[in-house]
Amino acid sequence: MRWWPAGTAAAASSHRQRAPPGTTNGRSPIRTHRRCSWREAHDAARGAMIVRDVMSANVVAIDPDMPIRDVTALMELRRVRHFPILEDDEEVRGRLVGIVSDRDLRAVGSSHPSGRPDVRVHDPVRHIMATPVATAHPDDPIEDAAKRLRERRVGALPVLDGDVLIGIVSAPDLLDALARSAGASEPSSRIEVEVPNRPGSLAALLRSLAGRGLNVSSVTTTRSEPDVVCFAIRVDSIDGPGVATGLVREGWSVLWPDVDTPTRTPQGDRSAVGEAS
Incomplete structure:
Protein backbone atom coordinates (compact mmCIF):
# COMPACT_ATOMS: atom_id res chain seq x y z
CA MET A 1 0.00 0.00 0.00
CA ARG A 180 23.52 12.11 34.81
CA SER A 181 24.79 8.55 35.26
CA ALA A 182 28.23 9.95 36.09
CA GLY A 183 26.69 12.16 38.77
CA ALA A 184 27.63 15.38 36.98
CA SER A 185 24.10 16.77 37.23
CA GLU A 186 24.44 17.33 40.99
CA PRO A 187 26.94 19.48 42.95
CA SER A 188 30.00 17.24 43.14
CA SER A 189 33.69 16.91 42.37
CA ARG A 190 35.66 14.56 40.17
CA ILE A 191 38.74 12.94 41.66
CA GLU A 192 41.08 10.79 39.57
CA VAL A 193 43.24 8.36 41.51
CA GLU A 194 45.87 5.82 40.40
CA VAL A 195 46.00 2.62 42.45
CA PRO A 196 47.82 -0.73 42.18
CA ASN A 197 46.05 -3.08 39.79
CA ARG A 198 45.22 -5.79 42.30
CA PRO A 199 42.11 -6.94 44.18
CA GLY A 200 41.12 -4.68 47.06
CA SER A 201 42.69 -1.45 45.82
CA LEU A 202 39.41 0.18 44.81
CA ALA A 203 37.67 -1.09 47.95
CA ALA A 204 40.35 0.49 50.13
CA LEU A 205 40.03 3.80 48.29
CA LEU A 206 36.26 3.82 48.71
CA ARG A 207 36.62 3.04 52.41
CA SER A 208 38.94 6.01 52.73
CA LEU A 209 36.38 8.29 51.11
CA ALA A 210 33.57 6.88 53.23
CA GLY A 211 35.68 7.53 56.32
CA ARG A 212 35.66 11.19 55.37
CA GLY A 213 31.86 11.19 55.19
CA LEU A 214 31.84 11.34 51.40
CA ASN A 215 29.28 9.61 49.21
CA VAL A 216 30.43 8.25 45.84
CA SER A 217 27.97 8.70 42.97
CA SER A 218 30.02 7.11 40.18
CA VAL A 219 33.26 5.27 39.48
CA THR A 220 34.76 5.08 35.99
CA THR A 221 37.93 3.35 34.83
CA THR A 222 39.99 5.84 32.80
CA ARG A 223 43.13 3.76 32.28
CA SER A 224 44.13 0.20 33.03
CA GLU A 225 47.64 -1.25 32.82
CA PRO A 226 49.17 -4.46 34.18
CA ASP A 227 50.55 -2.70 37.27
CA VAL A 228 48.19 0.23 37.85
CA VAL A 229 44.61 1.28 37.18
CA CYS A 230 43.14 4.80 37.23
CA PHE A 231 39.67 5.55 38.52
CA ALA A 232 37.64 8.74 38.05
CA ILE A 233 35.46 9.01 41.13
CA ARG A 234 32.69 11.55 41.62
CA VAL A 235 32.02 12.48 45.24
CA ASP A 236 29.30 14.63 46.79
CA SER A 237 31.56 17.53 47.70
CA ILE A 238 32.26 20.78 45.90
CA ASP A 239 35.70 20.95 47.56
CA GLY A 240 37.56 18.74 45.09
CA PRO A 241 41.02 20.13 45.94
CA GLY A 242 40.35 19.58 49.64
CA VAL A 243 39.33 15.97 49.07
CA ALA A 244 42.36 15.41 46.85
CA THR A 245 44.71 16.92 49.43
CA GLY A 246 43.35 14.63 52.12
CA LEU A 247 43.86 11.57 49.92
CA VAL A 248 47.41 12.59 49.04
CA ARG A 249 48.26 12.98 52.72
CA GLU A 250 47.07 9.41 53.25
CA GLY A 251 49.40 8.23 50.50
CA TRP A 252 47.05 7.95 47.56
CA SER A 253 48.31 8.88 44.09
CA VAL A 254 45.88 11.59 43.00
CA LEU A 255 46.11 12.60 39.33
CA TRP A 256 43.32 15.19 39.38
CA PRO A 257 42.89 17.76 40.73
CA ASP A 258 46.57 18.57 40.95
CA VAL A 259 47.54 19.30 44.54
CA ASP A 260 50.92 20.01 46.04
CA THR A 261 51.65 18.88 49.57
CA PRO A 262 55.01 18.11 51.19
CA THR A 263 53.53 15.34 53.33
CA ARG A 264 52.74 13.05 50.42
CA THR A 265 54.01 9.48 50.81
CA PRO A 266 54.33 6.81 48.14
CA GLN A 267 51.15 4.78 47.57
CA GLY A 268 53.21 1.60 47.73
CA ASP A 269 53.90 2.27 51.44
CA ARG A 270 50.22 2.02 52.37
CA SER A 271 49.41 -1.13 54.27
CA ALA A 272 45.66 -0.71 53.97
CA VAL A 273 45.64 -1.60 50.27
CA GLY A 274 47.75 -4.65 50.83
CA GLU A 275 45.56 -5.79 53.71
CA ALA A 276 42.40 -5.28 51.62
CA SER A 277 43.83 -7.40 48.82
Whole structure:
Protein backbone atom coordinates (compact mmCIF):
# COMPACT_ATOMS: atom_id res chain seq x y z
CA MET A 1 0.00 0.00 0.00
CA ARG A 2 1.36 3.38 -0.96
CA TRP A 3 0.92 6.62 0.91
CA TRP A 4 0.57 9.89 -0.95
CA PRO A 5 1.31 13.36 0.41
CA ALA A 6 -1.90 15.26 1.04
CA GLY A 7 -2.88 17.74 -1.63
CA THR A 8 -1.37 15.90 -4.61
CA ALA A 9 -3.35 14.70 -7.61
CA ALA A 10 -2.65 11.13 -6.67
CA ALA A 11 -4.13 11.69 -3.23
CA ALA A 12 -7.28 13.23 -4.70
CA SER A 13 -7.82 10.28 -7.00
CA SER A 14 -7.11 7.65 -4.34
CA HIS A 15 -10.04 5.63 -3.02
CA ARG A 16 -9.06 6.71 0.54
CA GLN A 17 -9.20 10.28 1.77
CA ARG A 18 -5.80 11.32 3.07
CA ALA A 19 -5.58 13.40 6.24
CA PRO A 20 -3.43 16.55 6.30
CA PRO A 21 0.19 16.07 7.33
CA GLY A 22 0.61 15.73 11.07
CA THR A 23 -2.98 14.62 11.79
CA THR A 24 -4.12 11.21 12.99
CA ASN A 25 -7.68 10.95 11.63
CA GLY A 26 -6.85 9.05 8.50
CA ARG A 27 -3.82 8.00 6.49
CA SER A 28 -1.00 10.50 6.17
CA PRO A 29 2.60 10.56 4.94
CA ILE A 30 3.49 11.41 8.54
CA ARG A 31 3.13 9.00 11.45
CA THR A 32 3.34 10.24 15.01
CA HIS A 33 4.15 7.55 17.58
CA ARG A 34 2.98 8.57 21.02
CA ARG A 35 4.29 7.44 24.38
CA CYS A 36 3.35 3.88 25.25
CA SER A 37 3.05 2.18 28.64
CA TRP A 38 6.52 0.67 28.60
CA ARG A 39 6.97 1.51 32.28
CA GLU A 40 4.58 -1.28 33.17
CA ALA A 41 7.25 -3.71 32.01
CA HIS A 42 10.01 -1.62 33.52
CA ASP A 43 9.21 -1.91 37.23
CA ALA A 44 12.20 -3.92 38.36
CA ALA A 45 15.13 -2.07 39.82
CA ARG A 46 18.13 -1.78 37.51
CA GLY A 47 21.59 -0.44 38.01
CA ALA A 48 22.25 0.68 34.41
CA MET A 49 20.39 3.32 32.41
CA ILE A 50 18.96 1.98 29.15
CA VAL A 51 17.75 3.52 25.90
CA ARG A 52 14.04 3.48 26.80
CA ASP A 53 14.86 5.73 29.77
CA VAL A 54 16.15 8.55 27.56
CA MET A 55 14.58 8.10 24.11
CA SER A 56 11.88 10.37 22.71
CA ALA A 57 8.72 8.33 22.26
CA ASN A 58 6.85 11.09 20.39
CA VAL A 59 8.73 10.41 17.19
CA VAL A 60 7.45 11.59 13.81
CA ALA A 61 8.01 9.25 10.86
CA ILE A 62 7.50 10.11 7.19
CA ASP A 63 6.87 8.34 3.90
CA PRO A 64 9.77 7.79 1.45
CA ASP A 65 7.81 9.48 -1.36
CA MET A 66 7.30 12.73 0.53
CA PRO A 67 8.90 15.61 -1.44
CA ILE A 68 12.14 16.91 0.04
CA ARG A 69 10.82 20.45 0.26
CA ASP A 70 7.88 19.24 2.38
CA VAL A 71 10.25 17.31 4.61
CA THR A 72 12.33 20.45 5.11
CA ALA A 73 9.26 22.49 6.05
CA LEU A 74 8.02 19.81 8.43
CA MET A 75 11.41 19.51 10.12
CA GLU A 76 11.45 23.25 10.77
CA LEU A 77 7.87 23.09 12.06
CA ARG A 78 8.56 20.18 14.41
CA ARG A 79 11.96 21.54 15.47
CA VAL A 80 13.68 18.19 15.14
CA ARG A 81 16.79 17.10 13.26
CA HIS A 82 15.92 13.56 12.14
CA PHE A 83 12.95 11.78 10.59
CA PRO A 84 12.74 7.98 10.44
CA ILE A 85 11.23 6.82 7.14
CA LEU A 86 8.60 4.06 7.08
CA GLU A 87 7.18 2.13 4.14
CA ASP A 88 4.51 -0.54 3.96
CA ASP A 89 5.31 -3.94 2.49
CA GLU A 90 3.43 -7.24 2.20
CA GLU A 91 4.45 -8.39 5.69
CA VAL A 92 4.84 -5.28 7.84
CA ARG A 93 2.85 -2.06 7.93
CA GLY A 94 5.40 0.65 8.51
CA ARG A 95 8.77 -1.03 8.06
CA LEU A 96 11.77 1.21 8.77
CA VAL A 97 13.58 1.73 5.46
CA GLY A 98 15.65 4.87 6.06
CA ILE A 99 16.37 8.00 8.02
CA VAL A 100 16.96 11.59 6.92
CA SER A 101 18.69 14.38 8.83
CA ASP A 102 18.76 18.15 8.54
CA ARG A 103 22.30 17.78 7.18
CA ASP A 104 21.01 15.56 4.38
CA LEU A 105 18.41 18.17 3.49
CA ARG A 106 20.95 20.99 3.41
CA ALA A 107 23.08 19.00 0.96
CA VAL A 108 20.33 18.97 -1.69
CA GLY A 109 21.43 20.97 -4.73
CA SER A 110 24.73 21.89 -3.08
CA SER A 111 28.03 21.93 -4.94
CA HIS A 112 29.86 20.92 -1.77
CA PRO A 113 31.86 17.65 -2.14
CA SER A 114 29.32 15.93 0.10
CA GLY A 115 26.37 17.63 -1.59
CA ARG A 116 23.79 16.21 -3.98
CA PRO A 117 23.64 18.57 -7.01
CA ASP A 118 21.70 15.90 -8.93
CA VAL A 119 18.76 16.00 -6.49
CA ARG A 120 16.10 18.69 -6.44
CA VAL A 121 13.70 19.78 -3.71
CA HIS A 122 10.69 18.35 -5.57
CA ASP A 123 12.24 14.85 -5.61
CA PRO A 124 11.08 12.23 -3.08
CA VAL A 125 13.07 11.99 0.10
CA ARG A 126 14.00 8.37 -0.67
CA HIS A 127 16.69 9.80 -2.98
CA ILE A 128 18.66 11.17 -0.04
CA MET A 129 17.66 8.97 2.90
CA ALA A 130 20.37 6.95 4.65
CA THR A 131 19.91 3.20 4.39
CA PRO A 132 20.42 0.69 5.93
CA VAL A 133 19.62 2.35 9.23
CA ALA A 134 21.61 1.99 12.44
CA THR A 135 19.08 1.31 15.20
CA ALA A 136 18.84 0.70 18.93
CA HIS A 137 16.74 -1.63 21.06
CA PRO A 138 14.83 -0.09 23.98
CA ASP A 139 16.73 -2.29 26.45
CA ASP A 140 20.22 -1.46 25.12
CA PRO A 141 22.51 0.16 27.71
CA ILE A 142 23.04 3.82 26.87
CA GLU A 143 26.80 3.33 26.54
CA ASP A 144 26.22 0.71 23.82
CA ALA A 145 23.96 3.12 21.94
CA ALA A 146 26.54 5.89 22.29
CA LYS A 147 29.23 3.58 20.92
CA ARG A 148 27.01 2.73 17.94
CA LEU A 149 26.43 6.43 17.23
CA ARG A 150 30.16 7.03 17.22
CA GLU A 151 31.00 4.01 15.09
CA ARG A 152 28.35 4.80 12.48
CA ARG A 153 28.94 8.56 12.66
CA VAL A 154 25.26 9.38 12.88
CA GLY A 155 23.33 11.80 15.06
CA ALA A 156 20.36 9.63 16.06
CA LEU A 157 19.18 6.03 16.29
CA PRO A 158 15.57 4.96 15.69
CA VAL A 159 14.48 2.62 18.48
CA LEU A 160 12.84 -0.61 17.34
CA ASP A 161 11.01 -3.20 19.42
CA GLY A 162 10.98 -6.04 16.92
CA ASP A 163 9.95 -4.34 13.66
CA VAL A 164 7.95 -1.60 15.41
CA LEU A 165 9.31 1.92 15.69
CA ILE A 166 8.72 3.08 19.28
CA GLY A 167 11.08 6.03 19.61
CA ILE A 168 14.29 7.76 18.64
CA VAL A 169 17.40 8.54 20.67
CA SER A 170 19.82 11.31 19.70
CA ALA A 171 23.39 12.17 20.58
CA PRO A 172 22.30 14.98 22.97
CA ASP A 173 19.92 12.54 24.70
CA LEU A 174 22.80 10.11 25.31
CA LEU A 175 25.23 12.83 26.40
CA ASP A 176 22.71 14.10 28.95
CA ALA A 177 22.11 10.56 30.19
CA LEU A 178 25.82 9.78 30.49
CA ALA A 179 26.34 13.03 32.43
CA ARG A 180 23.52 12.11 34.81
CA SER A 181 24.79 8.55 35.26
CA ALA A 182 28.23 9.95 36.09
CA GLY A 183 26.69 12.16 38.77
CA ALA A 184 27.63 15.38 36.98
CA SER A 185 24.10 16.77 37.23
CA GLU A 186 24.44 17.33 40.99
CA PRO A 187 26.94 19.48 42.95
CA SER A 188 30.00 17.24 43.14
CA SER A 189 33.69 16.91 42.37
CA ARG A 190 35.66 14.56 40.17
CA ILE A 191 38.74 12.94 41.66
CA GLU A 192 41.08 10.79 39.57
CA VAL A 193 43.24 8.36 41.51
CA GLU A 194 45.87 5.82 40.40
CA VAL A 195 46.00 2.62 42.45
CA PRO A 196 47.82 -0.73 42.18
CA ASN A 197 46.05 -3.08 39.79
CA ARG A 198 45.22 -5.79 42.30
CA PRO A 199 42.11 -6.94 44.18
CA GLY A 200 41.12 -4.68 47.06
CA SER A 201 42.69 -1.45 45.82
CA LEU A 202 39.41 0.18 44.81
CA ALA A 203 37.67 -1.09 47.95
CA ALA A 204 40.35 0.49 50.13
CA LEU A 205 40.03 3.80 48.29
CA LEU A 206 36.26 3.82 48.71
CA ARG A 207 36.62 3.04 52.41
CA SER A 208 38.94 6.01 52.73
CA LEU A 209 36.38 8.29 51.11
CA ALA A 210 33.57 6.88 53.23
CA GLY A 211 35.68 7.53 56.32
CA ARG A 212 35.66 11.19 55.37
CA GLY A 213 31.86 11.19 55.19
CA LEU A 214 31.84 11.34 51.40
CA ASN A 215 29.28 9.61 49.21
CA VAL A 216 30.43 8.25 45.84
CA SER A 217 27.97 8.70 42.97
CA SER A 218 30.02 7.11 40.18
CA VAL A 219 33.26 5.27 39.48
CA THR A 220 34.76 5.08 35.99
CA THR A 221 37.93 3.35 34.83
CA THR A 222 39.99 5.84 32.80
CA ARG A 223 43.13 3.76 32.28
CA SER A 224 44.13 0.20 33.03
CA GLU A 225 47.64 -1.25 32.82
CA PRO A 226 49.17 -4.46 34.18
CA ASP A 227 50.55 -2.70 37.27
CA VAL A 228 48.19 0.23 37.85
CA VAL A 229 44.61 1.28 37.18
CA CYS A 230 43.14 4.80 37.23
CA PHE A 231 39.67 5.55 38.52
CA ALA A 232 37.64 8.74 38.05
CA ILE A 233 35.46 9.01 41.13
CA ARG A 234 32.69 11.55 41.62
CA VAL A 235 32.02 12.48 45.24
CA ASP A 236 29.30 14.63 46.79
CA SER A 237 31.56 17.53 47.70
CA ILE A 238 32.26 20.78 45.90
CA ASP A 239 35.70 20.95 47.56
CA GLY A 240 37.56 18.74 45.09
CA PRO A 241 41.02 20.13 45.94
CA GLY A 242 40.35 19.58 49.64
CA VAL A 243 39.33 15.97 49.07
CA ALA A 244 42.36 15.41 46.85
CA THR A 245 44.71 16.92 49.43
CA GLY A 246 43.35 14.63 52.12
CA LEU A 247 43.86 11.57 49.92
CA VAL A 248 47.41 12.59 49.04
CA ARG A 249 48.26 12.98 52.72
CA GLU A 250 47.07 9.41 53.25
CA GLY A 251 49.40 8.23 50.50
CA TRP A 252 47.05 7.95 47.56
CA SER A 253 48.31 8.88 44.09
CA VAL A 254 45.88 11.59 43.00
CA LEU A 255 46.11 12.60 39.33
CA TRP A 256 43.32 15.19 39.38
CA PRO A 257 42.89 17.76 40.73
CA ASP A 258 46.57 18.57 40.95
CA VAL A 259 47.54 19.30 44.54
CA ASP A 260 50.92 20.01 46.04
CA THR A 261 51.65 18.88 49.57
CA PRO A 262 55.01 18.11 51.19
CA THR A 263 53.53 15.34 53.33
CA ARG A 264 52.74 13.05 50.42
CA THR A 265 54.01 9.48 50.81
CA PRO A 266 54.33 6.81 48.14
CA GLN A 267 51.15 4.78 47.57
CA GLY A 268 53.21 1.60 47.73
CA ASP A 269 53.90 2.27 51.44
CA ARG A 270 50.22 2.02 52.37
CA SER A 271 49.41 -1.13 54.27
CA ALA A 272 45.66 -0.71 53.97
CA VAL A 273 45.64 -1.60 50.27
CA GLY A 274 47.75 -4.65 50.83
CA GLU A 275 45.56 -5.79 53.71
CA ALA A 276 42.40 -5.28 51.62
CA SER A 277 43.83 -7.40 48.82
